[in-house]
Amino acid sequence: MQLFGQILVNGILLGGLYGLMGLGMGLVWGVLKIVNLAHGALIMLGGYALYYLYTKAGIDPFLGLPLAMVAMFVLGYVLQTALLNLIVRSAQLNTLLLTFGLDVVFVYMAQLLFSADFRTINPPYAGKNVTISGVVVPYAQFGAFLVALVLAGLLFLVLDKTRTGRAIRATAQNLIAARLYGVNPKRIYAITFGTGAALAGAAGGLYGIVSQITPYIGVTLTAKSFVIAILGGLDKPLGVIGGGLVLGIAEAMAALYLDPTYTDIISFGLLVLVLVARPAQLLGRA
Amino acid sequence: MNRYRWLALPIAAAALAVVPWFTSDTIVQYGINALLVATLAQAWNIIGGFSGYPSFGNSVFYGLGTYGTAIAMAQLHWSFGSGLVFGAVLGVACALLFGIPILRLRGPYFAIATLGLAAVMSAITATVEIAGKNIGLILPLFRGDTLFYELSLILLVAATGTVAWIARSRFGAGLVAIREDEDAAQVMGINTTTYKVAALTVAALFSALAGGIHAYWITFIDPASAFDPSLNVRMVIMTLFGGPGTVLGPVLGALILSAVSEVLASQATGVASLFYGIVIVAAVLLMPKGLLDLVQGFRDSGWRYFVDNVRRYRI
Numbered sequence: 001m002q003l004f005g006q007i008l009v010n011g012i013l014l015g016g017l018y019g020l021m022g023l024g025m026g027l028v029w030g031v032l033k034i035v036n037l038a039h040g041a042l043i044m045l046g047g048y049a050l051y052y053l054y055t056k057a058g059i060d061p062f063l064g065l066p067l068a069m070v071a072m073f074v075l076g077y078v079l080q081t082a083l084l085n086l087i088v089r090s091a092q093l094n095t096l097l098l099t100f101g102l103d104v105v106f107v108y109m110a111q112l113l114f115s116a117d118f119r120t121i122n123p124p125y126a127g128k129n130v131t132i133s134g135v136v137v138p139y140a141q142f143g144a145f146l147v148a149l150v151l152a153g154l155l156f157l158v159l160d161k162t163r164t165g166r167a168i169r170a171t172a173q174n175l176i177a178a179r180l181y182g183v184n185p186k187r188i189y190a191i192t193f194g195t196g197a198a199l200a201g202a203a204g205g206l207y208g209i210v211s212q213i214t215p216y217i218g219v220t221l222t223a224k225s226f227v228i229a230i231l232g233g234l235d236k237p238l239g240v241i242g243g244g245l246v247l248g249i250a251e252a253m254a255a256l257y258l259d260p261t262y263t264d265i266i267s268f269g270l271l272v273l274v275l276v277a278r279p280a281q282l283l284g285r286a
Numbered sequence: 287m288n289r290y291r292w293l294a295l296p297i298a299a300a301a302l303a304v305v306p307w308f309t310s311d312t313i314v315q316y317g318i319n320a321l322l323v324a325t326l327a328q329a330w331n332i333i334g335g336f337s338g339y340p341s342f343g344n345s346v347f348y349g350l351g352t353y354g355t356a357i358a359m360a361q362l363h364w365s366f367g368s369g370l371v372f373g374a375v376l377g378v379a380c381a382l383l384f385g386i387p388i389l390r391l392r393g394p395y396f397a398i399a400t401l402g403l404a405a406v407m408s409a410i411t412a413t414v415e416i417a418g419k420n421i422g423l424i425l426p427l428f429r430g431d432t433l434f435y436e437l438s439l440i441l442l443v444a445a446t447g448t449v450a451w452i453a454r455s456r457f458g459a460g461l462v463a464i465r466e467d468e469d470a471a472q473v474m475g476i477n478t479t480t481y482k483v484a485a486l487t488v489a490a491l492f493s494a495l496a497g498g499i500h501a502y503w504i505t506f507i508d509p510a511s512a513f514d515p516s517l518n519v520r521m522v523i524m525t526l527f528g529g530p531g532t533v534l535g536p537v538l539g540a541l542i543l544s545a546v547s548e549v550l551a552s553q554a555t556g557v558a559s560l561f562y563g564i565v566i567v568a569a570v571l572l573m574p575k576g577l578l579d580l581v582q583g584f585r586d587s588g589w590r591y592f593v594d595n596v597r598r599y600r601i
Contacts, residue, residue, distance in 0.1 A: 035394040086571060090599035092393050093340050097526060098570040100519065104563030112560070185601055219515075223405070226398050265409045268402035275399045276387045 002134045007256045008249065009135050015248025016145035017206055019241035021221060022228025023152055024199035030234035031172040031192045032088060037099040039200055039225050040218025041106035046072050046201025047213035048110065051119050061121050061209055062143060068205050069198040076197025080190040088189065103218060110215035121208040144206035149241065151202055155195070156237040168192055220264075227271040299443055306432040314431045316548055318503060321438035322496045323520060324540035327528070328445040329492035330521040335530030336449075336458060337485045338465030339389065343400030344493050345518035346407045347377040351494025352501040352512040353411060356423040359502065361416055366428075370498040377494025378487055380407075385483040392468070401515065408513035422508030425501060434503040441499065442537065445492045450533045452488075461485055462531070527569055529576025538577055571596060 025039045036042075049071055053064035079102070087094055129138040159165040170178040171188045179185055207213065207221075224247065232243030247267055254266040302321075306314045326348060333341045354373025358364040364372070388399050412420045452458035460481045463471035472478050501507050520543075528539025546565075550558035572592045573580040583591040 029394075035397075083567070083571070086596055086600045087574070088599070088601050090570075090574060093334075093338075093526070094570050094574050094599075096340065096394070096397065097523070098567055100523075101563045101566030101570065104559060104566065108557075108560040108563065112557075189601065223398075223401060227402075230395075230398075259413075262409070265406050268405040268409075271402040272388075272399050272406065275391055275395055275402075 003256070005133075005135045007252045009137060010141075011249035011252030012245060013137075013141040013145045013248075014210075014252065015245035016148040016241065017203060017210065017244070018224060018228055018248050019232070019244025020148035020151060020199060020203040020206065021225040022232060022240045022244050023155060023237055024196035024203070025222075025225035026229035026232065026234045026240050027155070027199070027237075028193055028196035029229060031168055032084070032189055033092070034084065034088065034095045034099065034193075035092070035226070036193075036196065037096060037222055038103040038106060038218075039099075039196070040220070040222030041103045041110075042072065042076070042197050042200035042218075043204035043207065043221050043225075044110060044213060044215060044218045045075070045106060046204030047121075047208035047217075048114055048119070048204075049201060050205030051121050051208055051213065054121050054123070061123050061205065062147070065147065065202055065205050069202050072201030073194040073198040075194075077190045077194035079197070080193035081186070084193060085186055085189060103222070107215050107218060114215065116214060116216075118212045118214055119208065120212050121205070123209070126209070138210075140209050144210050147202070147206060148244075151199060152237045152241045155199070159237065164188075164191060224267060227267055227274075230271070231274060299439070302439055303436065306435050311431060314435050316544075318431065318434050318438050320541055320544040320548075321435070321442050322500055323524065323544055324537045325438065325442045325445050325496045326493055326517070326521045327524040327536040327540040328442065328449055329489040329496070330518075331449060331525050331530060331532075331536040332452065332461075333482075333485050333489045334522065335525055335532070335536070336452060336461040336465065337482055339482065339486075340393075340397045340522070341400050341486070341489070342397055342515065342518050342522075343384075343388075343403045344489060344521055345513055345515055346380060346400075346404050347490035347493035348497040348517065349404075349407065349411070349509075349513040350376040350380055351497030352507050353417055353423075353497075354494065355498035355501045356425055356507050357416055359425050360418075360423045366502055369502070370495060373498040373501075374491055374494045377490040377497070381487045381490035382483065385486040386479065389479065389482040389486065404513055404515055404518065408509050411513065412509040418508075420509065422506060425505045425507075427505055428502065431503075434499060437499050438496075441492065441495055446533065446537060448488065448492070449536075453533050457481065457484070465531070523566055526576060527565075529578035532576070532578050535576050535578045542577075574599070 021039075021043060024042070025036060028034055028036045028039075046068055049068040050061055050064055053059045053067060054061050059067070083098065083102075084095070087098055123140070126140050129136050131137070159169055167178065167183045167188050168191070170181065171183055171185055175185055178188075204213070207217070228243040228247055229240060230243070231246055232240035247270070250266050250270060251263045254262045305317060326344065330341065330344050333339050333344070351373035354376040355366075355369040358369035358372040359366065384403060388396065388403065391399050411417050417423065452461070460471065460476045463474065463476060464478055464481060468478055497512070524540040524543050525536040526539070527543055528537065529535025547558055547562060550561055572595055574595060580591065587594065
C-alpha cells in the first residue's frame, strides 16, 4: 500500500508537469487551429535556456524560469509573425508540415549548438526530499508541480478576466466576428503562439530539473502533449492539467504493475481508445 | 510532342532498369533505397494525396511487411516469395482491422491516432517472442543487389501504375470527392467508409511489400528501425514536395529528395538534417501544391507564382 501511495504521488507530480506541456499545445491548437508539431522542440529549447541560465549565469532555476519564459515568448511571437501567420489559413496538412519542418530545424540547430550530451539542471536542493507517512516527496519535483499548477491558474485568469484574454477567446470562437469588433488577429495569434511557446519553455525548464534534456526529447513530448490536450479538452486550462494527471498516473502505474516498456503502449493506447470512443465531442470542438 | 508523351514513362522505367549493369555498387545500393522510399511515398499518396487522410500509420504497414517476411524466413524457414506474401497479408489485415474505426476520425485526430497506432505496434512487437523481442531478427544472407534493385523497380512501377489507374477511375474520383468535402461525397451516394478503407488497404499492400524487400536486402531488422516514425514523415514530405494527388509527383519528389539528402549526408549528418528542415519550411511557404504545380505555375506566371503562394493563405 505504501508502494502504491509512492507510485501515486510520483504519477501526480509527473502529471502536473505533463499538464503544463499539454497546456501550451492545447492553447495554440484551440485558438489558431494549428497542431504544433514543434511543441516538443520548444519544450527542449526552454530546457536549454534554463540550463544555460543556471550553469553560465548562476541564476537559481526557479527564479530563472520567468526569464526563460520571456525568451520563449519572444521566439514564439516572432515565429508566428514571420512564418505561421503566412499559412495559418492554409490546409491543415500544410500547417502540420511547416511546424514539423521547424521541429527538424530546432532539433538539429540544438544538436550543433548544444551537442547531443545529456544535460540536467542540478540545483543544490535537487536530491533533497521530505518523507510524509512513508511517501517520499522530492523538493524539486514538488516545486515543479506547484509551478505547473500556478501557471495553469494564471492562464485561466488571463483568458477569463483580461482584455487580451477575451480577445484570444473571441478569436478562437469566431475570427471574422472578432475582427469586426476591432481585434487585430495577427497580433492576437502572435501573442497566443508566444504564450504557448512560453508555457512550453516553462515545461522544458522544469523537465530539465526533474529529468534530463537532449536535443531529441521533443518528439515523444509532442505526442504526449497532444494526448494530454485531447484528454483534457482544448479550451479548458484546468481540464488540461487533469489530462496530464491522468497520463502521469497511468504511466507510473503501468511502469510498476506491468513493465517499464509498457508505458508507451499505455499512453498511446489510451490516446487511440479515447479518439475512437468519443470522436463526436472531439470533432465538435475541433 | 504531346502525342508521344506516354512513351516517356516506359522509356524512363527501362533506363532505370539497366542502371545496375552500367554503374557502381554504391549507386545501385542508393537506388534500392530510393526506389523503395519512392514506392512508400506513392503508397502514401493513395491515402494521403487522393483521399486527403494524413496517415502517420503507413510505417506500421511497412513494419508489418518487414516483420512478416522476417518471421516467415528466419523463424519458419519459408522461401522469400512466401515471406513477402505473408508480410503483405499482415499489412493488409492490419489496414482492414484498424482502418474501419480509425478512418472515422478526421484531420489531425486521424493523424495522431495513426501516430499512436504506430507507437503501440512498435512497442508490442518488442514484446513478442517470435519477433525476436527487442533484439530483432536476422534473415538468411543473400547477396544480389541487382535482383533487389529490379524487384524494387518492379514494385515502384506497379504502385505508380495502380495510382495512374486510380487517377482515371471512378474509385479515384470518389477519393478526391472525399478529400474535397466528405459530407458532400456521402450525400452524393459514395460509400465513404468502403472507399477510405479500400484506399488504406491498397496503400498498406504496397508499403508491406516494400518492407519485405527491404528486410531481405538489409538482412537485419529490429522494432526501432522497422516501425521508425521518421520514415513515415519522409513519405509525407516527399509526396508533398512532389505533388500530392498526382501520379508522378511522389516519385519525382522521392527521387530528388533522396538524392539531395544522400549528397548532404556524405558531407555532415547534422547539417544535412538541418537543411532538410529548411527545405520543408520553404516548400510549404513557396510551393504548397508541390513540384508539378510549381512547374506549371512558374510557366504561367514566373516569379509571381511564389509571391502569390505566400500571399494566398496569410491572415
